[in-house]
Amino acid sequence: MVEKNAMNTLLKLALLLLTLPSQAISNSPPFACDSANPSTSSLPFCQRSLSLEKRAEDLVSRLTLQEKISQLGNTGPAIPRLGIPSFQWWSEGLHGVSNYGRGIRFNGGAIAAATSFPQVILAAAAFDPLLWYRIGQAVGTEARAFYNGGQADGLTFWTPNINIFRDPRWGRGQETPGEDPLTVGKYAVAYVRGLQGDSFHGGGLGGKLLASACCKHLTAYDLDNWKGVNRVSFDAKVTAQDMADTYQPPFRSCVEEGQASGIMCSYNSVNGIPTCADPNLLSATARQAWGFNGYITSDCDAVATIFANHSYVNSPAEAVASAIRAGVDVDCGPFMQNHAAEALQQRKLFNSDIDRALRNQFMVRMRLGLFDGNPQTLAFGNLGPTQVCMPEHQALALDAARAGLVLLKNEAHLLPLSKAKLASLAVIGPNSNSAWKLLGDYAGPPCSSVTPLQALKSYVGDVRYLPGCDTAACAAAAVDDAAKLAGEVDQVVLFMGLDQEQEFEDLDRVDLVLPRMQEKLITRVAMAAKRPVILIIISGGPVDISFAKINPSIGAIVWAGYPGQAGGTAISEVLFGDHNPGGKLPMTWYPQSFTAVPMTDMRMRADAAGGYPGRTYRFYNGKVVYPFGYGLSYTGYSYRFVKATAEVIFSRSNGGRGDLKTTSVEEMGPDECQKLRISAVVRVKNEGDIAGKHPVMVFARHSSAAAGSPVKQLVGFEPVYLGAGEEVNMTFGISPCLHLARAEPDGSMVLDQGSYFLVVGDQEHPLELRPLNV
Incomplete structure (x- = not known):
């Protein structure tokens, strides 16, 4: 390609x-x-x-x-x-x-x-x-x-x-x-x-x-192309x-x-x-x-x-x-x-x-x-041609961008901003005023496009712009000019991160930190600003922004991915509260130290003896910048298991393994697997005074997992929209054969008997799996 x-x-x-x-x-x-x-x-x-x-x-x-x-x-x-x-x-x-x-x-x-x-x-x-x-x-x-x-x-x-x-x-x-x-x-x-x-x-x-x-x-x-490996x-x-x-x-x-x-x-x-x-x-x-x-x-x-x-x-x-x-x-x-x-x-x-x-x-x-x-x-x-760029499709592009934006940090409720109280705004960064940088790879010419800078001008009368770096590579940065501008306005928003010159087909990264001078520029601007700044990260892959996460002068962080043709509008709506963010990270954000792991090592599971940390939230045992499934909102949600399956009984079939605690999914067959179902009813409540939509995510973990088992596993998810103070019951259907089975070293799938937990937010529900007559 x-x-x-x-x-x-x-x-x-x-x-x-x-x-x-x-x-x-x-x-x-x-x-x-x-x-x-x-x-x-x-x-x-x-x-x-x-x-x-x-x-x-x-x-x-x-x-x-x-x-x-x-x-x-x-x-x-x-x-x-x-x-x-x-x-x-x-x-x-x-x-x-x-x-x-x-x-x-x-x-x-x-x-x-x-x-x-x-x-x-x-x-x-x-x-x-x-x-x-x-x-x-x-x-x-x-x-x-x-x-x-x-x-x-x-x-x-x-x-x-x-x-x-x-x-x-x-x-x-x-x-x-x-x-x-x-x-x-x-x-x-x-x-x-x-x-x-x-x-x-x-x-x-x-x-x-x-x-x-x-x-x-x-x-x-x-x-694709990492340190000479193609x-x-x-x-x-x-x-x-x-x-x-x-x-x-x-x-x-x-x-x-x-x-x-x-x-x-x-x-x-x-x-x-x-x-x-x-x-x-x-x-x-x-x-x-x-x-x-x-x-x-x-x-x-x-x-x-x-x-x-x-x-x-x-x-x-x-x-x-x-x-x-x-x-x-x-x-x-x-x-x-x-x-x-x-x-x-x-x-x-x-x-x-x-x-x-x-x-x-x-x-x-x-x-x-x-x-x-x-x-x-x-x-x-x-x-025909009238079905291309239809208003309905363009509205869907905006809805999708809104739904995916992930709020990573919001100290002292800095966001959302108030249009009435904000007289001047500085927009700084190489990703502030380029529509094509919002698209990502494999994009065609968009129906329309609005840059973040253009969109923000509809919210604030006095918007001042400085790219800071010519591109995301940021080999040179106008640090002093950016710091001076930051001290002159009521609020600063920085649009930083990556672009298609940093990550692309046939181009893998060798670092996880922001390119070159970006961190210095962000830090200096944050120090010079009158109030904590807002950092928007444009990127496909995760970035180690630990410095920003712990810096009190950086009050809010939003990951915007590559949000498409309506991305500038969606980001502005989130910043000013016209949309309540609810996206969750679909990947782990690792620290820069993870780059010591060879990209060529395809193993998913951790190897403590060899110092190998494993990969993804299912097997990784190291520190993270932000975990899989992380994402904040302008409101708070609570969860409670109202009703859920407590025990699942299945036929014993161990494929001659001799381990009576392990059952072969293949030998159980599709008919029995179809019969085995776990139902969980979860009460979800919006505890705040702002309506919002977010995905409810159900995980499962084994109380004493066998070697090589996932630390935890996502077994179900569904988005829900709740008004202020509203609550609703959500039902999740889980298949033990599909969602709780683990892979043996030979690739066969098995069910382990014993105690499991279903997890939603900070709530856990115990679940027992056991073979028939045990």
């Missing part, structure tokens, strides 16, 4: 020239099976009464070998004799329709922008699946509108990114829903259902697709235990519950095997065990890396053969198109292997309605 260094930029430019769509810009969508063309409309693959499998089989059987090979890249050229237009598989829609791929055009038509929602990591901070679904639904609607408006060459979007945010230095952590497997899995399901046009609860798709979603990057991919050659050493309870669950949820129609294999190897060449991963696990029914694409040039970087095979032909036979159906890039014939000639690959890949491809295109005649006359045909 998009690279940062010069060499990769040149390579990508070359790839672009090789893969430009053959189809000319048009104001009508491309489609096959035109009823006006009697030579093709009567062919079996055009008959909607037949099954997708039969239609795809018929189509593939009519292709010449050369035509088949031509379809193996992300740009599938047209096949005029069969009335089949070209198709571009590579489009992006991470948090809005984007121009990062090859399938979308923001010029040459009526659509010049798309709604830019908050970057995923900030949307995740809302812990609100319905919000995630609505964002996906809006993106899918706008994607189809681009297509119907003749400004798209495909409808397959390579999103969402559901890799676990394992290491805080990862440049692409901003693209993910955070570090918790349950949260990431729920995000995947909600977003995929929305993007593909399914109902929120699933089961309403009926085989058709509004747009196609793609779960990426399978698997254990969370290192993703295209990195071999991730992952235990079966970590694979079972951390790396794989989000992908399984994305496939089984979300019914995603696409999967992308990653650049890296896992335990010596490139993921795009691993039949156990792509075929045995994804297709057979999880029931995946869609197409599998490589990441861009990842098939080439099987030979060129991983040295897993001895020739390009063998790389193509290994990928296709493992289960890859589409190659992002021309590598498979260029070397498949050679692989066939050498009998490393067979026609049947290519036929299988093409059947998977064309079934997805058929589900998108592109072989049913003119899409504008069928399902979703009414969507």
